[in-house]
C-alpha cells in the first residue's frame with residue numbers, strides 16, 4: 048500500500064468525486080433526528096454539506112446546503128424545525144422539498160432591475176439528492192443509484208444491519224464529534240483491523256470485551272467494500288493468548304463495575320458487531336453501546352468523526368442508563384476509542400513526508416476472504432480491492 052493514498056490532495060479530490068459524489072448510498076442521519084414535518088438535520092457527505100428535512104408529506108428530502116442563487120449555505124443551524132428555508136444573503140425562499148418559492152425584487156423596483164422576464168423559479172430549486180431509508184436510517188446519493196440499498200449492502204451485510212435496525216423506533220441519546228488529524232480511510236482500516244484490538248486496547252483486552260482468543264469472525268460482502276467484525280465476549284483470565292498481550296492486566300479492577308455489566312439483547316451468542324458500510328458509516332454494537340459513526344473527510348490529512356448514540360424507543364430507563372454508561376468507552380475521550388484516535392494520528396504523522404514508501408497489509412495472508420478468526424487484515428484488503436476498482440488505481 049503506497050503512502051500517497053493517505054496524503055495526496057489529487058487522490059482526495061478523486062475520492063470526493065468517485066466515492067462520495069457518485070452512485071453509492073451514503074449515510075445521512077437517523078430518521079429519529081427529524082421525527083416531525085419541518086424537522087431538519089445538517090450532515091456532511093464527503094466534503095459537501097446537506098440538509099435532511101422531513102417534508103409536510105412525511106417524506107425525507109436531502110438537499111444540498113447551497114443556495115441556487117450564489118451558492119451560500121442557506122441553513123446555518125445544526126438542526127431545528129422550519130416551515131421553509133430562507134437564504135440569509137438575498138432571502139431567496141425555498142420550500143421543504145427545495146423548490147424556489149420567492150425571489151425578493153424579482154420584478155425590480157419601480158420598473159428598474161429585477162430578473163429577466165424569462166426567469167423560471169422552477170428551474171432554480173435546490174439540488175435534491177436521491178434518498179432511501181431502511182428501518183429508521185437515512186441514506187442519500189448525489190448520483191442516480193441503480194441499486195436498492197438492500198442490493199447495495201448484499202444479503203449478509205443486510206442481515207447484520209437488520210440485527211440492530213430491526214424496525215423498532217429509535218431515539219437519539221446524544222452526539223459526539225471529533226476532528227482526527229489523519230486520512231479518513233484510516234478510520235475504516237481501524238475498524239476492519241481486529242489485529243490491533245487485542246494489542247492496543249488495555250480496556251478491551253483486560254475486561255474481555257474483544258480479544259483474539261474469543262470466538263470471532265470477519266465477514267464481507269461480495270465486493271469487499273462492506274465488512275462486519277463479529278465477536279463474543281470473554282473473561283478477564285490469564286491464558287495462552289492473554290499471556291502474549293502486554294495490554295492484558297489481571298490486576299486492574301473497575302471501581303464501578305456497572306460501567307460494563309452488559310445484558311443480552313440480541314439472538315445468539317455474539318456480543319459485538321462492528322459494521323463498516325462503504326463509504327462513510329460504521330454501525331457500532333459493542334455490548335449495549337449502540338452508535339453510528341459517520342466519517343466526514345475534511346482533506347487528505349483530516350477527517351471528522353460524528354457519533355450518534357441511540358436507543359430503542361421502547362427501552363426501559365435502566366437500559367437507557369446502561370447504554371449511557373457504556374458510551375464512556377467511546378468518543379474522543381472514550382476508554383477504548385481514545386486509543387484509536389491517537390493511533391490514527393500517529394499513523395498519519397509516521398507516513399508524512401514518505402509518500403512513495405509502502406506499508407504492509409499481509410496479516411492472515413494476501414487474499415480477500417471471510418475469516419473465522421481475527422488474526423487477519425483481510426477486511427482491509429477487501430476495502431482496497433474495491434477502492435482500487437472505483438479509483439482506477
Ligand code: FES
Nearest residue numbers: 114116117134137
Ligand atoms: S446567495 Fe442565497 S439568496 Fe443570494
Ligand SMILES: [Fe+2]
Nearest residue numbers: 237244248387
Ligand atoms: Fe481499536
